[in-house]
Amino acid sequence: MSASSGPQHTGRRTFAIIAHPDAGKTTLTEKLLLFGGAIHLAGEVKARGDARRARSDWMKIEQQRGISVTSSVMTFERDGVTFNLLDTPGHEDFSEDTYRTLTAVDSAVMVLDVAKGVESQTRKLFEVCRLRNVPIITFVNKCDREGREVFETLDEVAELLQLDVTPMTWPVGMGGTFEGIYDLRTNRLLLPEGPSREFNGEVVQTTGLHDPQLDAILSADNLAKLREDAELALAGYAEFDGEAYRNGDLTPVFFGSALKEFGIDSLIEALAAHAPPPHALPAEPAPVAPDNPEVTGFVFKVQANMDPNHRDRIAFMRLVSGTFKRGMKLTPTGHGKPIAIHSPIMFFAQQRELADEAFPGDIIGIPNHGVLRVGDTLSERAQVRFTGLPNFAPEILRRVALKDPTKTKQLRKALDDLSEEGVVQVFYPEIGSNWIIGVVGQLQLDVLLSRLEAEYKVGAVLEPAPYDTARWLGGEAADVKAFMDLNRGALAKDRDGDPVFLAKSAWEVGYVADRYPAVKFLATRER
Ligand code: G4P
Secondary structure (H helix, E strand, O other): OOHHHOOOHHHEEEEEEEEOOOOOHHHHHHHHHHHOOOOOOOOOOOOOHHHHHOHHHHHHHHHOHHHHHHOOEEEEEEOOEEEEEEOOOOOOOOOHHHHHHHHOOOEEEEEEEOOOEOOHHHHHHHHHHHHOOOOEEEEEEOOOOOOOOHHHHHHHHHHHHOOEEEEOEEEEOOHHHOOEEEEOOOOEEEEEEOOOOOEEEEEEEOOOOOOOHHHHHOOHHHHHHHHHHHHHHHHHOOOOOHHHHHOOOEEEEEEOEOOOOEOHHHHHHHHHHHOOOOOOEOEEOOOEOOOOOOOEEEEEEEEEOOOOOOOOEEEEEEEEEOOEEOOOEEEEOOOOOOEEOOOOEEEEOOOEEEOOEEOOOOEEEEEEOOOOOOOOEEEOOOOOEEOOOEEEOOOEEEEEEEOOHHHHHHHHHHHHHHHHHOOOEEEEEOOOOOOEEEEOOHHHHHHHHHHHHHHHOOOEEEEEOOOOEEEEEEOOHHHHHHHHHHOHHHEEEOOOOOEEEEEOOHHHHHHHHHHOOOOEEEOEEEO
């Protein structure tokens, strides 16, 4: 399969899976790839379960950068549609990396564990999707196990996430009594097979819930419950409305089991039929539509030091418009000269492939030596800049202290590099020389220390900082300056030289915001 044989952007679905750890994201990813024919053996996407979450293992995986890169973007085709699945890092702490990946997708699949419903991490990721109106298809996983009542799950999604829900499929029994999945829209019944119902088996086309075929196949109890529940659901929940879904107001809900390969087909079909293809994205001076002939894109992720001997980096660019051809010259807006992209990388499931052509919605890996940064726009004429790639106010701030004070220069270089990559944010206080780093999750701190040591040979310790949070400043220049003149002791610059207010507490942010109503204290900064 080569990119050139693929259809244009209308046949592209660029999406991510969002889930709380353990809900089954890895398993579902494998099965989607398997169904899409991208891999022949499931089980190879990445380490999972306890092994992945054990910190030391996770670091090892991260250090073997090749693994996480090949699984960062997975492309598969089915029935003429090209799916680009972008991996969101799956660890417990949320990281900016995850958020940024969500800026590069057109839709998301939200995986819930049928026994647990909407969990904390799901909710945070959902909020990011909502901020950007990313439409969501819900997949309720592990229906082969005991779970909650279907209605309970549906109502929880509706209430917690403030969304209309439309059940598209319905599980027939659960756990010990699981007998399959009924597709409410196509009236197909998906049956399990094997002595302990472990396989994806026959698909029976019925004429509806009252088809007598069902009496012969399903146990009387399950069938009675299916008929009653499904009828109640069809009457009680919103009808599926493609536009409401694409606006982010409604989520179609599918039930299934990633492990047992149930409901995967219905999910892929729904993505193909309803998920939005690439559309216009906000930019200055004007939004850029995918059919704009000029090649444009933006960098949403950078991975550095994949090979420690070469200090190379891969910038992941989402193509927004035009047809990209290998060897093309693109210019990062605002800085730098045109870069000829001779060896772009497309990410197929198990191997990297050189790309000759790519279309809007595709992701291209661009090897470079640190020129490209997260948030950069690349284009042929350098006259456009994509907006809306957020930096998040850090929730944990630490002072960095060197074990060997002669390494100041190396530390500065490392912090600049790692902040460009989005591992941490770095703030240089106006007064004093102790650099402050900020993260949104604890795990980022461990990654920082380990990478400083391994890749830059800098031993450092992190000390508590006298600050609790940070805010970017916005508003009229004169108002911002007046604030800055009077608060120098609490000011720092971020890596781009933009002023940041370091606050001792969230309360202090509220306090200064009241005192300086003309100044905006921003929890996110858009580049
Ligand atoms: P994650 O990426 O969201 O963290 O979840 P992952 O796919 O790793 O799945 C977490 C655990 O849930 C795994 O079990 C996996 O096998 C199991 N699982 C995933 N989907 C289903 C499903 O549809 N039904 C059932 N019954 N289990 C499912 P584990 O014991 O942690 O790992 P493993 O040793 O089985 O690989």
